Every structure is written in structure tokens, then in C-alpha cells.
Amino acid sequence: KREPCLLETKVPFLDSAIGILRHRVNYLVNLRNTYGVSIHTLRMPFQRLYVVHAPELIQFIQSKANATTFVPNLLDFGMLFSGLNVDSQRCLRRAFGLQGNAFTMSVHKYLLSGPSLKAATRAAVDRLSASVPNNFQHNRQEGLLELVRRELTLALTGAVYGPENPYDDPEIEAGWRDFVPGISHLLYSPFPSLTAHKALRGRSRVIDAFRKYFETGGHLQAFPMVPEMYEMNKSHGLTSDEAAKMEMATSLAMLSSGAVTSFWLMFHILSDATALQNIRKELLSIIKDEPESAETTLRTKMLNLNSIKERCPTLVAMMNETLRYHSTVINIKQVQHDTTLADEYLLKKNAIVMIPGQSIHHNTDIWGPGAKTFDHHRFLSTESKKNLSSTSAFRPFGAGVTMCPGRHFSTNVILSLVAMIVLQYDVMPQAGEWVAPTKRNADLWNAMPKPDWDVGVWLAKINEEKEVQWKFLWGDDAAIM
Ligand code: HEM
Numbered sequence: 001k002r003e004p005c006l007l008e009t010k011v012p013f014l015d016s017a018i019g020i021l022r023h024r025v026n027y028l029v030n031l032r033n034t035y036g037v038s039i040h041t042l043r044m045p046f047q048r049l050y051v052v053h054a055p056e057l058i059q060f061i062q063s064k065a066n067a068t069t070f071v072p073n074l075l076d077f078g079m080l081f082s083g084l085n086v087d088s089q090r091c092l093r094r095a096f097g098l099q100g101n102a103f104t105m106s107v108h109k110y111l112l113s114g115p116s117l118k119a120a121t122r123a124a125v126d127r128l129s130a131s132v133p134n135n136f137q138h139n140r141q142e143g144l145l146e147l148v149r150r151e152l153t154l155a156l157t158g159a160v161y162g163p164e165n166p167y168d169d170p171e172i173e174a175g176w177r178d179f180v181p182g183i184s185h186l187l188y189s190p191f192p193s194l195t196a197h198k199a200l201r202g203r204s205r206v207i208d209a210f211r212k213y214f215e216t217g218g219h220l221q222a223f224p225m226v227p228e229m230y231e232m233n234k235s236h237g238l239t240s241d242e243a244a245k246m247e248m249a250t251s252l253a254m255l256s257s258g259a260v261t262s263f264w265l266m267f268h269i270l271s272d273a274t275a276l277q278n279i280r281k282e283l284l285s286i287i288k289d290e291p292e293s294a295e296t297t298l299r300t301k302m303l304n305l306n307s308i309k310e311r312c313p314t315l316v317a318m319m320n321e322t323l324r325y326h327s328t329v330i331n332i333k334q335v336q337h338d339t340t341l342a343d344e345y346l347l348k349k350n351a352i353v354m355i356p357g358q359s360i361h362h363n364t365d366i367w368g369p370g371a372k373t374f375d376h377h378r379f380l381s382t383e384s385k386k387n388l389s390s391t392s393a394f395r396p397f398g399a400g401v402t403m404c405p406g407r408h409f410s411t412n413v414i415l416s417l418v419a420m421i422v423l424q425y426d427v428m429p430q431a432g433e434w435v436a437p438t439k440r441n442a443d444l445w446n447a448m449p450k451p452d453w454d455v456g457v458w459l460a461k462i463n464e465e466k467e468v469q470w471k472f473l474w475g476d477d478a479a480i481m
Contacts, residue, residue, distance in 0.1 A: 002340075002344075002345065002346035003041055003050075003345065003346050003347070003348065004037075004039040004040050004041045004050055004345045004347075005037060005040050005041065006040070006041045006042075006043065007031055007035055007037070007040045007041075007042070012043065016042040016043065016044050016049070017044060017045075017188075019031075020188075020444065021188075024440065024441065024442060024443070024444055025328045025439070025442045025443070025444050025449055026440070028051050028330070028354065028356040028358075028359075029356055029358045029359060029362070031051070032051075032053045032356075032359050037053065038052070038053055038054035038056075038057055039051065039052045039053065039054065039057055039341070039345055047351075047352060048348055048350075048351035048352070049351065049352050049353075049354055050335075050345075050347055050351055050352070050353050050354070051354045051355075051356065052353060052354070052355050052359075053356065053359035054359075055360060055363065055365075055366065055392045055393070056342070057341060057342055057345075058355055058360070058392055059392050060341055060342050061333065061341070061353060061355070062391065062392075062399055062400050067400070067401070068336060069335065069336050069337065069339050070333040070334070070335060070336070070353055071333060071334050071336055072331070072332065072333050072334075072400070072401075072402045073332070073333075073334050074101070074104065074402065075092060075093070075096060075101045077445075078101060078103065078246070078248075078249035078252075079092060080186055080187070081183050081186050081187075081248060081249075081252065082245045082246055082247075082248035082249050083200075083203060083207070083245055083248070084238075084242055084245055084246070085242065087237075088237075088238050088239075088242040088245075091236050091237040091238055092233070092236065092238070094236075095236035095237075096236075101246075101249075102228075102229040102232035102233045102236075102246070103229050103246060103249050103250055103253070104402070104405070105229075105232075106225045106228050106229040106232070107225065107250075107253070107405045107406055108405040109225070109228075110223065110224065110225040110228075111225070111405055111406050111408070111409045112405045112408065113408065116223075116224070116225075117408055117409060117412075118474070119223070120159050120160065120223055120409055121159075121408075121409060121412040121413065121416075121474050122473075122474040123158070123159035123223070124155040124156055124158070124159035124409075124412075124413045124416075125155075125305055125412075125413065125416050125472065125473065125474040126473075126474075127154060127155040127158045127159065128151060128155045128413070128416060128417055128420060128472070129420065129470075129471075129472040129473070131151060131154060131155070132151065132417075132420050132421070132424070133424075133470075135147070135150065135151065136421065136424070136425055136459055137459065138459065138460060138461040139458070139459065139460065140458075140459045141430060141456065141457070141458050141459075142456070142457065142459075143454030143455065143456055143457070144263055144266060144267065144270075144427070144454060144455045144456075144457045145259065145260070145263040145450070145451060145454045145455070146454055147457070148259055148262040148263055148266060148417065149259035149263075150173075151417055152255075152258050152259045152262060152413065152414070152417060153167060153173060153176075153255055153259070154167060154168065154173075155413060155417070156254050156255065156258065156409075156410075156413060157251070157254065157255070159223060159413075160222065160223045160225065160226060160250070160254065161213070161218070161219075161222050161223075161226060162218065162219075162221040162222035162223065162226075163218075163221055164213055164216070164218030164219075164221060164222075165218075166206070166209035166210055166212075166213050166218075169209065171205065172205060172206055172209045174202070175201075175202040175203070175204075175205030175206045175209075176202065176206050176251060176255070177202070178198050178199055178201065178202025178205075179199045179200075179202035179203040179206060179248075180199070180256070181196075181199055182196035182198070182199020182200060182202070182203070183199075183252075183443065183445060184443055184444070184445065185199065187444075187445060203248065206247075206248065206251070207244060207245050207247075207248065210244040210245075210247045211240070211241055211244045213244070214230060214240060214243070214244050215240070226250075229246070229250075230243050230244075230246075233246055253404075253406060254406065254410075256446050256447070256448075257410070257446060257447045257448040258410045258413070258414060260446070260448040260449065260450050260451075261319075261322060261323065261326075261410070261414055261448050262414045262417060262418065263450075263451065264322045264326050264448070264451075265318060265319055265322040265414065265418055266418060266421065266427070267434070267436065267455065268318055268321075268322060268374060268376065269315075269318060269418070269422065270427050270429075270434065270457075271429075271434030271436075272376060275314060275318060275376045276422065278314045279312065279314050279315045279318070279422055280422055280423065282311065282312040282313065282314055282315060283303065283308075283312060283315070283419055283422065283423055284423070285311070286303065286304070286307050286308075286311045286312070287301050287302065287303050287423075288301070288302045288303075288304075289301055289302075290302050290471065296469065298467060298468060298469040299467060299468050299469065300468070300469045300470075300471055301468055301469070301470055301471065302470075302471040302472075302473070303419065303423070303470070303471070303472050303473075304473060304474070304475040305412075305415070305416040305419060305472055305473065305474050305475075306412075306474050306475050306476070307475075308415050308416070308419060309415070312415075312419075313380055314376070314380070315415060315418065315419070316379070316415070317376065317377065317378065317379035317380050318376050318379075319411065319414065319415060319418075320378075320379045320388060320394075321374060321375060321376060321378050321379055322374075323394075323396035323397075323448075324361045324367075324378075324394060324396065325361070325373075325374045326439075326448060326449060327357045327358065327361055327395075327396035327447060327448060328356075328357065328358065328439075328442055328444075328446065328447065328448060328449045329356075329357035329395065329396055329397075329398060329447040329448075330354050330355065330356050330357065330444070331354070331355040331357070331395070331398055331399065332352060332353070332354055332355075333352070333353045333355075334350065334351075334352055334353070335347045335348065335349055335350060335351045335352075335353060336349065337349050355395075357395050357396060357447075360392065360393060360394075360395060361394070361395075361396075366387065366393045367384070367387075367393075391403070396447065396448075397447075398447075404447075412474070416472065416474070419472075420470075420472055423462075423470070424461060424462060424470060425459050425460065425461060425462060426459075426460045426462055427457050427458070427459055427460075428457060428458045428460070429455060429456070429457060429458075430456035430457060430458055431455075431456065434455070435455075436451075437451035437452050437453045437454075437455060438451070438452045439451060439452060440452055
């Protein structure tokens with residue numbers, strides 16, 4: 001009786017499974033909207049789930065005092081979809097317990113801040129500035145998601161895996177794309193080998209490529225994070241082949257949300273003429289003309305992308321609003337022992353606590369009456385900006401010790417890609433007008449929802465810029481001044 005109330009119990013144990021299958025990412029938020037509860041229980045076969053919606057309860061769960069009661073556990077998720085064998089799983093559980101894994105530790109060490117974050121960002125930006133002019137051709141027609149996805153995949157993986165990046169091979173990139181839709185099957189299907197056959201074949205192709213990459217020393221030329229986590233996994237007893245599989249976890253963290261975020265950000269910018277104009281104006285105000293050289297007749301314009309966060313408030317505000325408005329993040333923690341939350345709710349040992357980000361991001365008490373609409377001005381106001389630093393209000397990257405350590409790397413690279421596109425191209429909808437795709441089929445496990453269909457666009461190089469040669473770089477902070 002003291003447990004949070006149980007909702008939807010027409011068919012015991014199966015209501016929730018059916019609800020998730022039918023409504024996917026919207027299921028938990030629909031329940032909150034229907035019943036208006038702060039916390040409730042869902043019963044799944046062999047598992048109790050508590051879904052927490054109220055900011056004050058979330059604060060209790062996240063408090064330092066409760067850090068050992070509510071423990072995140074991403075290791076199981078990583079091991080499940082990377083296909084590690086039982087011995088390797090045992091090794092990693094023994095080595096790390098619930099304290100992350102070699103991958104999460106290395107990302108925290110290398111990408112969270114400092115010179116290594118700068119080096120990784122710079123490597124990704126260099127790749128983008130070389131590839132955008134080749135792939136974004138005048139008059140090209142393609143899906144917007146597909147355009148940004150390919151650019152980001154090659155830039156992010158290139159920066160991390162170095163010159164021998166397995167994803168440079170289109171076959172391997174296609175293998176990854178085949179694999180991603182299978183993740184939901186690995187999580188929920190009793191027979192993934194039957195229901196996700198194509199996805200598992202794609203995974204094998206990617207893993208084989210990584211085996212070869214490590215065997216031939218490709219990792220020795222990579223960002224130091226890669227050899228470090230490989231060696232760490234081997235030192236805990238994984239064979240080389242099994243350690244290579246853990247790159248599925250790195251790839252998923254790196255690739256699952258960035259392209260979708262860029263798609264929605266681009267969509268909102270392009271479909272709002274005022275926003276687009278303001279963003280172009282802000283970017284143009286920080287461009288420098290390079291001194292003319294005898295070698296070329298083109299004018300060279302240089303943009304230090306490192307200054308965007310300081311000098312382009314509208315672009316940054318739209319990025320934050322894209323994350324707030326669209327995020328489908330669900331934080332998952334495991335209850336370590338029977339406990340009473342906020343002196344009221346009994347939570348049982350081994351149950352899973354789920355915190356849907358949308359309950360917070362669309363909460364009118366926090367964000368005002370317009371919480372459920374996209375507002376490109378929202379984060380220009382001081383009041384809303386204050387909320388950015390509170391994970392009880394803004395949590396697209398999670399919260400606490402497991403808060404996404406790749407958040408700065410990904411925002412740096414996404415903002416850079418968007419700046420390169422809007423400065424050089426007019427991007428028009430093939431359909432004649434911008435129509436936002438629905439997100440009904442988005443995956444429950446992804447922090448950002450993929451659109452149900454891609455939006456066909458038509459690229460036109462901006463006329464004035466035909467005579468211009470662009471130089472995009474990620475400079476030192478001092479260069480901003
Ligand atoms: C827009 C892009 C991204 C979004 C929205 C995003 C979101 C998230 C979220 C919601 C979590 C779970 C946090 C929690 O449980 O509290 C997470 C964890 C993580 N992310 Fe990201 N992420 C992005 C990009 C990246 C990139 C590019 C990398 C790495 C290169 C990365 C690496 C990680 C890692 C290692 C974790 C696990 C942290 C831990 O357990 O300690 N992410 N991310």
C-alpha cells in the first residue's frame with residue numbers, strides 16, 4: 001500500500017508492455033497527463049518500475065545523500081547490445097560493479113573539458129570543413145536528416161578513431177545504420193535473432209571492422225581515449241575480439257542523438273525566416289576577412305567557431321530550446337535497498353526508477369504556459385537561461401555523476417555544422433513548405449527522438465558567396481577577443 005500507486009491494470013503485467021509497444025516514447029508522459037500523479041508504479045514481468053514526474057521527488061533521488069540508494073547502471077545496456085559473451089560480461093561486472101565501465105570512464109576523462117576536448121573538437125571541425133563543400137553541392141536534393149547524419153557520423157568518428165576510422169568505409173557505415181533499428185529488439189524481443197536478423201548482421205560487420213582496426217594498430221593513431229579503453233578492457237580479462245565489441249557502445253553514445261538534434265535544430269531554424277535571418281546576422285558579425293593572397297582570386301572569410309557560444313545568442317538559444325522541447329531522455333536508476341522516498345513512498349530493492357525528461361521539460365510550473373510549444377526566444381531571457389544550470393529543470397544530457405560527458409563535444413560540433421550550412425547555403429523544402437514530421441515511432445532508448453520521416457530539401461549555394469572561400473576553424477579562446 002505504501003508503494004506509489006499502480007496505474008493501468010486491466011491486464012496485469014501486460015498493460016505496460018502493450019502501452020510501451022503502442023505509444024513508445026510518449027507512453028510515460030501520456031500516463032502523467034492522464035492521471036496527473038507525481039510518481040506511480042508500473043508492473044512488468046519480473047520487474048517493478050517506478051516512474052517519477054515531480055521535480056521535488058527527482059531532487060530527492062538526485063541528492064548526494066541518496067547517491068548510494070539510486071544507482072545508474074548503463075553497463076548492462078552496453079553489454080546487451082554490443083553482444084559480449086557471458087565470460088566477458090562476468091569480467092566487466094566483476095571489474096566495474098555498477099561504477100560505469102572503461103568507456104564511460106575514458107569519455108569523462110577526455111571529453112568533458114580541457115585541452116583534450118579542444119583537440120577532439122578541432123579534429124571534428126577540420127573534417128566538417130573539408131567535407132561540407134564536397135557533399136553540399138549546389139542544386140543537390142536530399143533528406144535533411146540524411147545530409148546532417150552522414151556529416152556528423154564521419155566528423156565525430158573520424159575525430160575519435162583517427163585516420164583508420166572504420167566508418168570511412170561506406171559498407172561499415174551502412175552496417176551501423178542496419179544495426180540501430182535492432183536495438184529495440186535486443187531490449188524487448190524474446191527472439192532478437194529472428195526479429196532483428198538484418199540488424200545483427202550489420203552489427204557483425206561493424207564489429208569485424210573494429211577487430212581488424214585493433215589488430216592492425218589503427219587505434220594507435222586515434223584519439224587517446226580509444227587505445228586507453230581498449231587496453232583497460234583487456235586488462236580486466238577481455239580477449240582482443242571481445243574488447244573490440246565494446247566499440248558498439250562508443251559508437252552508440254556518439255552517434256545516437258547528435259544527428260537527430262542537428263536535424264531538429266536545422267528544421268526550426270530553416271522554417272522560421274526571422275530566426276534564420278538573426279542567426280545569419282550573428283554569424284556574419286564574427287567573421288573576419290583574411291588578407292588577400294596572390295595565390296587566389298577568391299576572397300577568404302574566416303570564422304572561429306569557438307566564438308559561437310559567446311557571440312551568437314540566437315543560435316545557442318535555439319539549440320537549447322531544441323533539446324528542451326524535443327528531448328525524450330529517460331533516466332534510469334536501480335534501487336539498491338528498500339527505501340522510503342520523501343517520507344511517503346516505499347520503493348523496493350532492485351526496482352527500476354525511471355525519470356522521463358519530458359515531464360520536466362514540458363512542465364508549466366517551470367517553463368510557463370508556453371512549456372509545450374517551441375519558442376526560439378525562450379533562452380534569450382535571463383529567467384529561462386537560469387534554468388539551464390538546474391538539472392531539475394533542464395536535463396537533456398541527464399543529471400548527476402553520469403550526466404553525459406560528451407555534451408560539450410557534441411554541442412561544439414553540432415553548432416559548427418549548423419553555422420557552416422546556414423552561412424553558405426539556402427536550404428529549401430522540396431515540398432514547397434516546411435512541415436514538421438511526427439515522432440510517434442521514436443525509440444524509447446534514445447535521448448532524442450528521430451523524425452518519422454525525413455524532410456526532402458533542396459540546396460542552393462548562396463549567390464554572393466560563390467566568390468568567397470570559407471575558412472572554418474576551432475581557434476583558441478584568446479582568438480575570440
Ligand atoms: C546531442 C548529443 C547527445 C545527447 C542528447 C546525449 C545524451 C546523453 C544522456 C541523456 C545520457 C545519460 C545521462 C544520465 O544517465 O544521467 C548520456 C550518457 C552518456 N553519453 Fe551522451 N549524449 C550526446 C552525445 C554524446 C557524445 C558525442 C558522446 C561521446 C563521444 C557521449 C557519451 C556519453 C557517455 C559515455 C555517457 C555515459 C556516462 C556515464 O554513464 O557516466 N554522448 N548522454
